[in-house]
Amino acid sequence: MDLFEYQGKQYFARYDIPVSKGDVAVTVDQAIAAADAAGYPVVVKAQVQVGGRGKAGGIKLANNADEVRTHAGNILGMDIKGHIVKRVWVENASDIAEEYYASFTLDRGAKKHLLMLSREGGVEIEVVAEKNPAAILMLHIDPVDGLPAAAAKKAAVDANIPEAAQQGVADILVQLYRCFVDGDCDLAEINPLILKPTGEVHALDAKVSLDENAEFRHPEWAEFQATVELDARELLAREKGLQYIGLDGTVGIIANGAGLAMSTLDVVNQVGGSAANFLDIGGGANADVMAGALEVINSDKNVKSIFINIFGGITRGDEVAKGIVEALGRVDLRAPIVIRLDGTNAAEGRDILKNAGIPESKLTSKSTMLEAAEAAVALAK
């Protein structure tokens, strides 16, 4: 789950990472109140999860309430690369002497935590990595050891952070690491991490991605969940507890298992079609789950055909077939189904479907994944 900047800053604040005084606003009046509280001058920042906000006019400096009114009025509702701005973050503007970069992620190859620290902040780290890789310090941290204060200080020195900022950067690294580990982040990034002319080090931006597997121990994440931007199909899927990702093709997909679902998308693409979604119904595909899945797909107006791809391992083909028959009784589908049922008890399952009296215009059965994909794509054209 990716957080908005303002949520990231609020999350940082929980771990004592210094951020600018500010507040989030959804109306112009709220923005002015936030600016009055933060103290002028302020920066009004569009809250969207896409890069290039500044260039698009989504970040503006305001010296007084009138300027906040103008800028917040322009930015709220603005379309930045297809993202509509619903909120602005208004914070006290900072004087900047230098800009650095700091982040923690999990390096999957090394199976260790990875600190990236650079003296060259304020630009995308990918750009620095390409143009001047020597300017980035990469330090692996054993999750069992963690990051002691002395190691953080050494990292700041090794990354050529100027002496005046070394201790401040090291302190923030320790706090950011605690946020990354205890806060169950997939990514905790500060860019830029600034040195003020007065000597303090401070997080001017926040990019945080949370590991949803850890949700059970973070009740405070509920408010972040509430602002996750989902389309209508994704909202319905979430209500039904399904693993669903909306795409923009015309073949609705239902498969059991994440790997098979991914593979189904690929095969549809391979035979010249495009998938409307990714949907994994998981191991035990009973009638309720199948009906829910069909309902979600049926709510997608782009769907012209539905490809159900089931491989019975633990899931038994006869149970899946019963589920489909029952689900068809509950959901009135707009698009025809092509099903490929294979694996454990597949023959029994196909018999159940055949004997259920479903007209062929509504459901056809194919014995291989490729044949089924071809049939589904043909129906979608």
Added chain:
Amino acid sequence: MAIFVDQNTKVIVQGLTGGQGKYHGLRNKAYGTQIVAGVTPGKGGTDVEGIPVYDSVAEAVKATGATASFVTVPPKAASAAILEAAGAGITFIVCITEGIPAQDEARTYNTLVRDFPKVRLLGPNCPGIISPGKCNIGITAGEIAQLPTAKGPNVGIVSRSGTLTYQALYELKQLGIGVSTCVGIGGDPVPGTSFIDCLREFQADPETHAIIMIGEIGGSAEEEAAEFIKANVTKPMSAYIAGVTAPAGKKMGHAGAIVSGGKGTAQGKMDALRAAGVLVGHNPTEAGSLMAGIVAGLS
């Protein structure tokens, strides 16, 4: 021969008294696996259809001499269960639990590396391992696995995805090709056992003559495997990578299946494997028929 587990492997089930643990534990036993005990704190002294249950792994190991454990407990309890097994002398741990926080996984993995270097963890979030006819630990339906033959050729399977693992077993069964061992390494960001660990064992196993590898988008495990194959694997291989059409930045069901910053794409992985001499199919069936061609050439 087979890799990691065989007919002599004695297995305990941590979580045998739970719904999933009981269902799969008993299925594994019915398949012929030596399921010798269950462990559930507070339920020591009871039994599950004749399988004795102990309060701790240490007691179960002492009573039975088990060396392998099947961990099927909820995400909150999984890390502690894995470390308990390692501490009690278990050397092969299969964890099927899905949904363990990545921070817990990273800490558990590195704790094992440091304190229990001889212990192998398979998973988490994996379907388990089956050496057909000998041992089945996990959730794979044993009947879809073709038995290996004494003279071969037999195929080893290693996969990151559960259903695609079953699909691969099924394809080989349709073709009448025997399987030495099928290992599901799981789809999480920090798997205990990697493709490379399995490839090394398959390369050394005299009963394995060819290898199928099934990968998916995200991370760089397939690219690292390709490097290893180039340098160390002489047995012929076919492969399939799922997720060619997956959109960037979205987790495709598995926590580890995500393309980020242009890295971890299916195309990059397929290119790397092809460059290492692996025959790469566009779908699981094609990987199976490519393997059929390989096997025909070996017999």
